[in-house]
Amino acid sequence: MLGRVLNTHQQWLCRQLSDLGYLVSRQVAIADTGPEIVQALREALARADIVITTGGLGPTTDDLTRDLIAEMLGRKLVEDPVTLAQVARFFEIRGRTMPDRARVQALVPEGSRILPNSHGTAPGLAIQSGSLRGARPSAWLILLPGPPRELRPMFREQVVPLLQREAPVPAAFVCRTLRSTGLGESLVQDKIAPWLKAQVGAGLDLGYCARPGEVDVRLAAQGPEAESVVAAAEAIVRRRLGESLFGVGEDQLETVVVRLLTERKETLALAESCTGGGIANRLTNVPGASAVFPGGWVTYSNAAKQAWLDVEGHALAEHGAVSEPVARQMAEGARRHLGSTYALSVTGIAGPDGGTAAKPVGTVFIGLAGPFETVVQKNFNPFDRETFKQVTAQQALDLLRRKIPPPSPS
Amino acid sequence: MLGRVLNTHQQWLCRQLSDLGYLVSRQVAIADTGPEIVQALREALARADIVITTGGLGPTTDDLTRDLIAEMLGRKLVEDPVTLAQVARFFEIRGRTMPDRARVQALVPEGSRILPNSHGTAPGLAIQSGSLRGARPSAWLILLPGPPRELRPMFREQVVPLLQREAPVPAAFVCRTLRSTGLGESLVQDKIAPWLKAQVGAGLDLGYCARPGEVDVRLAAQGPEAESVVAAAEAIVRRRLGESLFGVGEDQLETVVVRLLTERKETLALAESCTGGGIANRLTNVPGASAVFPGGWVTYSNAAKQAWLDVEGHALAEHGAVSEPVARQMAEGARRHLGSTYALSVTGIAGPDGGTAAKPVGTVFIGLAGPFETVVQKNFNPFDRETFKQVTAQQALDLLRRKIPPPSPS
Numbered sequence: 001m002l003g004r005v006l007n008t009h010q011q012w013l014c015r016q017l018s019d020l021g022y023l024v025s026r027q028v029a030i031a032d033t034g035p036e037i038v039q040a041l042r043e044a045l046a047r048a049d050i051v052i053t054t055g056g057l058g059p060t061t062d063d064l065t066r067d068l069i070a071e072m073l074g075r076k077l078v079e080d081p082v083t084l085a086q087v088a089r090f091f092e093i094r095g096r097t098m099p100d101r102a103r104v105q106a107l108v109p110e111g112s113r114i115l116p117n118s119h120g121t122a123p124g125l126a127i128q129s130g131s132l133r134g135a136r137p138s139a140w141l142i143l144l145p146g147p148p149r150e151l152r153p154m155f156r157e158q159v160v161p162l163l164q165r166e167a168p169v170p171a172a173f174v175c176r177t178l179r180s181t182g183l184g185e186s187l188v189q190d191k192i193a194p195w196l197k198a199q200v201g202a203g204l205d206l207g208y209c210a211r212p213g214e215v216d217v218r219l220a221a222q223g224p225e226a227e228s229v230v231a232a233a234e235a236i237v238r239r240r241l242g243e244s245l246f247g248v249g250e251d252q253l254e255t256v257v258v259r260l261l262t263e264r265k266e267t268l269a270l271a272e273s274c275t276g277g278g279i280a281n282r283l284t285n286v287p288g289a290s291a292v293f294p295g296g297w298v299t300y301s302n303a304a305k306q307a308w309l310d311v312e313g314h315a316l317a318e319h320g321a322v323s324e325p326v327a328r329q330m331a332e333g334a335r336r337h338l339g340s341t342y343a344l345s346v347t348g349i350a351g352p353d354g355g356t357a358a359k360p361v362g363t364v365f366i367g368l369a370g371p372f373e374t375v376v377q378k379n380f381n382p383f384d385r386e387t388f389k390q391v392t393a394q395q396a397l398d399l400l401r402r403k404i405p406p407p408s409p410s
Numbered sequence: 411m412l413g414r415v416l417n418t419h420q421q422w423l424c425r426q427l428s429d430l431g432y433l434v435s436r437q438v439a440i441a442d443t444g445p446e447i448v449q450a451l452r453e454a455l456a457r458a459d460i461v462i463t464t465g466g467l468g469p470t471t472d473d474l475t476r477d478l479i480a481e482m483l484g485r486k487l488v489e490d491p492v493t494l495a496q497v498a499r500f501f502e503i504r505g506r507t508m509p510d511r512a513r514v515q516a517l518v519p520e521g522s523r524i525l526p527n528s529h530g531t532a533p534g535l536a537i538q539s540g541s542l543r544g545a546r547p548s549a550w551l552i553l554l555p556g557p558p559r560e561l562r563p564m565f566r567e568q569v570v571p572l573l574q575r576e577a578p579v580p581a582a583f584v585c586r587t588l589r590s591t592g593l594g595e596s597l598v599q600d601k602i603a604p605w606l607k608a609q610v611g612a613g614l615d616l617g618y619c620a621r622p623g624e625v626d627v628r629l630a631a632q633g634p635e636a637e638s639v640v641a642a643a644e645a646i647v648r649r650r651l652g653e654s655l656f657g658v659g660e661d662q663l664e665t666v667v668v669r670l671l672t673e674r675k676e677t678l679a680l681a682e683s684c685t686g687g688g689i690a691n692r693l694t695n696v697p698g699a700s701a702v703f704p705g706g707w708v709t710y711s712n713a714a715k716q717a718w719l720d721v722e723g724h725a726l727a728e729h730g731a732v733s734e735p736v737a738r739q740m741a742e743g744a745r746r747h748l749g750s751t752y753a754l755s756v757t758g759i760a761g762p763d764g765g766t767a768a769k770p771v772g773t774v775f776i777g778l779a780g781p782f783e784t785v786v787q788k789n790f791n792p793f794d795r796e797t798f799k800q801v802t803a804q805q806a807l808d809l810l811r812r813k814i815p816p817p818s819p820s
Contacts, residue, residue: 001434003425004619004626006418010439015413024411025446027439029420036435149794209414216414270687270708276694277680277687280708284686285796287762295714297707298680298690304705304748308718338714352697384559386695 001031008148009054016155020163021173021222022050032056037068045135050167052159055146057122059101065143066107066125073132073141075109080123083114087121115158120150126162140167174226178217178237179251180244181398185210188217192240199233206233212387213394214253217241243402253397254282260404261292266341268400270296271309271334273321274348274364279393294338299330309333309345322347322359327376331367342370342403344396348381350388362388366396368403375399411441418558419464426565430573431583431632432460442466447478455545460577462569465556467532469511475553476517476535483542483551485519490533493524497531525568530560536572550577584636588627588647589661590654591808595620598627602650609643616643622797623804624663627651653812663807664692670814671702676751678810680706681719681744683731684758684774689803704748709740719743719755732757732769737786741777752780752813754806758791760798772798776806778813785809 010027017024025048030036037056044051056065070077084106091098105122108114115124125143129135142159144151180188185208193206200206202225207218217237221229238245247256261268270280270293277298283289297308302321305311310333315325330345348364355361362382368375377399381391420437427434435458440446447466454461466475480487494516501508515532518524525534535553539545552569554561590598595618603616610616612635617628627647631639648655657666671678680690680703687708693699707718712731715721720743725735740755758774765771772792778785787809791801 001424001437002428002617002619002628003421003423003434004617004628005621006416006421008416011413011416013413014411018412024413025441026450027411029437031435040436207412207414209412211415218412218414272687272690275691276699276703277682277690277706277708278694280682280687281685281691281799284688284708284710284760285799287795289686290710293686294711295707295709295718296687297705298687298694299705300694300700301704307747308705337717350694385697389691389695 001029009151012148012152013052013054013155016160019175019177020160021169021175021220022163032064034064034068037064038072041069041072041141042132042134045129045132045139045141047136048139049136050140050142050163052142052144054144054151057105057124057143057145059099059104059121063122066104066109069125069127069141069143070109073109073127073129075111075127077107078110079103079106080108080114081106083108083116083123086116086123090121113162115144115154115162117145117150117154119153120145120147122150124154124158126159169222171223172226173220173222174230175218175220176230176234177249178219178234178241178245179247179249180215180217180241181213181246181253181394182244183215183241185215188215188241188244192217192237195236195240196233199229199236202229204229204233212383213391246398246401252282253394253401255286257397257401257404258283258286258289258292260401261341262288264404266404267292267294267338269294269334269338269340269343271330271343271345271367272296272298273300273305273330273346274350275346275389275393275396276300276350278389279344279346279396282393282397294340297334305330309337320359322349322363322365324365324376324378327365327367328369328374331369331376332374335369342368342400344368344400346392346396348379348388348392350385352385364388364392364395366392366399368396368399370403372403375403411439419561422558422562423462423464423565426570429585429587430570431579431585431630432573442474444474444478447474448482451479451482451551452542452544455539455542455549455551457546458549459546460550460552460573462552462554464554464561467515467534467553467555469509469514469531473532476514476519479537479551479553480519483519483537483539485521485537487517488520489513489516490518490524491516493518493526493533496526496533500531523572525554525564525572527555527560527564528567529563530555530557532560534564534568536569579632581633582636583630583632584640585628585630586640586644587659588629588644588651588655589657589659590625590627590651591623591656591663591804592654593625593651595625598625598651598654602627602647605646605650606643609639609646612639614639614643622793623801656808656811662692663804663811665696667807667811667814668693668696668699668702670811671751672698674814676814677702677704677748679704679744679748679750679753681740681753681755681777682706682708683710683715683740683756684760685756685799685803685806686710686760688799689754689756689806692803692807704750707744715740719747730769732759732773732775734775734786734788737775737777738779738784741779741786742784745779752778752810754778754810756802756806758789758798758802760795762795774798774802774805776802776809778806778809780813782813785813 014024030040113126117123122145127141129139205220209216219233280296299305311329331343335343345367351361366377424434440450523536532555537551539549615630619626629643690706709715721739741753745753755777761771776787
């Protein structure tokens with residue numbers, strides 16, 4: 001409530017739940033005070049069959065959730081010996097003494113199911129509301145720890161099976177997300193929506209989500225025909241969007257590129273000017289990137305472009321650093337120096353300053369050298385500085401992806 | 411509610427409001443349906459003096475908020491000619507024809523104050539709830555557009571003055587955030603809390619916010635003594651945390667480093683292995699970075715370390731790529747090749763694979779070469795891959811910051 005922390009739980013949990021077919025009706029954030037927590041919980045239990053809370057289970061004095069829920073539901077807090085042993089072991093394997101106050105994390109409301117925490121100390125809890133006045137009969141209350149690295153595996157490994165067993169969605173639910181890049185949201189809609197009328201008539205829930213440089217198409221359906229409706233829709237979307245689709249589900253463009261290069265045992269060099277290491281940073285977020293990415297240059301100055309990538313002084317003087325010839329020479333120089341299969345280069349004007357009438361802020365040239373004639377693409381990305389870098393990185397990775405032949409069917 | 415978009419409005423608006431002295435009591439996200447919107451608005455107006463909504467003001471059929479609010483408050487929608495002219499002009503200066511449906515954005519509930527949108531088409535609106543049953547008397551309802559680049563300037567330039575005039579905080583409010591790095595949250599607390607007892611007794615609101623590699627200390631107070639209480643607390647925190655403080659307010663470490671280098675007309679080279687371009691990416695997010703950052707290398711392979719930075723083969727063979735001598739040679743090679751004032755190097759094991767008993771995942775060496783004896787720091791950051799990169803980048807930038815003498819007082 002002070003705006004010090006970005007809430008990433010909402011997006012992550014909503015995504016997981018809606019892809020499983022649950023309808024998320026509301027998300028609420030409140031201050032860490034007893035009356036606020038109890039009021040919000042009572043309201044949520046009156047509205048929904050499943051209520052999930054995050055945070056407030058730790059050992060410090062402002063971790064109130066566990067106590068308040070026990071009191072609200074009229075349950076005693078009891079010490080769970082298995083949990084206590086796990087908390088103690090957490091400290092032991094880290095060579096640290098367990099502080100006294102950590103012991104409170106083994107206290108659980110009577111009748112709770114305990115969700116062990118394999119990445120931290122506070123366990124999660126699942127409790128049925130029972131006969132709480134105003135609550136839906138036996139709504140499930142699920143308490144998860146705050147840190148994402150504890151919450152996410154606990155949700156995937158323990159909460160999903162529990163929900164599917166104890167509170168399943170009413171009918172078979174199928175959901176598939178196809179991820180595209182290179183087309184705007186309205187163009188994606190125009191390309192597919194008219195062809196999906198039969199499926200929408202048969203219950204297809206067709207949704208779009210646009211982010212800078214990406215548009216997701218979400219295909220969902222419920223009921224006995226769900227599988228065939230979604231499969232038919234997917235075939236149509238794949239045919240209509242073709243190469244603009246780069247992945248499914250949680251695929252990211254950099255993950256797809258690393259996977260393609262790994263399968264083909266090929267390598268990539270990077271010569272970045274305006275993206276300033278942004279492409280390298282994304283690639284190296286992928287575990288195993290080192291097998292396909294031996295290295296790259298961030299050539300932010302003309303001198304570095306000349307010294308490291310053999311960009312010619314007269315190309316810089318005649319055409320400027322942001323130009324087709326310089327992008328071409330950067331990519332070819334990077335590929336030659338590293339001996340890689342491919343090399344990507346980017347040179348552009350990220351802003352806010354440095355634009356001219358002929359080359360306004362947002363102008364960018366992207367080069368790709370490889371075992372083919374070097375390609376240079378000119379794009380215009382008139383966004384704020386960080387969005388410019390992100391969209392340009394996306395376009396560069398996509399230029400490469402489209403040039404890598406997909407693996408032949410085995 | 412489908413988890414396709416990360417809600418960054420919550421953090422941003424909460425931060426702005428709480429730093430102005432407003433108490434944010436709740437944040438709610440709901441589905442885009444009429445009954446949900448009306449119910450959430452009625453609940454919020456019964457609870458708070460100011461209710462801010464985001465999104466739903468655009469021209470498409472799922473932009474319902476404007477109509478629903480007019481209906482709920484019993485106000486007619488009227489076309490505002492000034493707004494209509496602005497919407498038309500938005501399209502005109504972009505050389506586009508205004509679509510018919512864009513016209514709806516000039517419809518406003520009678521009695522609204524219009525907040526012109528300098529970065530998009532839909533204006534914001536501010537309306538008093540009047541005698542709406544159940545609402546607090548004359549609570550303010552403020553409707554803002556969804557895109558951050560439209561919402562943020564509108565909030566800063568128009569909503570803040572309106573709130574300060576029409577719904578001011580009850581007493582003078584002072585808030586100051588000091589940002590530290592290099593110390594854990596509990597260590598920061600231990601270092602300052604015992605010295606701030608007098609200020610807390612005099613009404614200081616002392617808060618902490620920890621993120622990977624950073625701890626913020628927030629000092630706030632209200633009332634006639636607010637200014638002197640916060641000033642006294644700030645002096646104590648500055649004395650106790652000293653060099654661990656890198657900035658105030660919205661400062662980021664990379665912004666501070668670029669500012670220090672710019673003031674001193676000095677330059678930095680980067681030689682990144684395990685951070686994979688993450689440091690370069692952060693530095694180049696800062697406008698004007700090109701004046702102090704001529705370039706850098708991402709040497710993800712041993713061959714690149716040798717070829718580009720003159721790391722010796724026997725250092726790699728004898729000590730391994732993740733070692734003190736290699737970090738030292740990388741920093742010194744980078745500084746020599748670029749002729750920069752400073753050079754930072756990082757080499758470590760980001761994981762999830764590649765760790766050994768002697769050098770587990772999370773081990774990292776950070777080198778700094780400059781007009782002084784080269785420094786190499788060994789750290790252990792046993793986090794997931796992306797957090798490892800982020801924390802390591804933070805430590806590297808901080809190593810440099812502490813070595814740059816602050817500007818002498820003029």
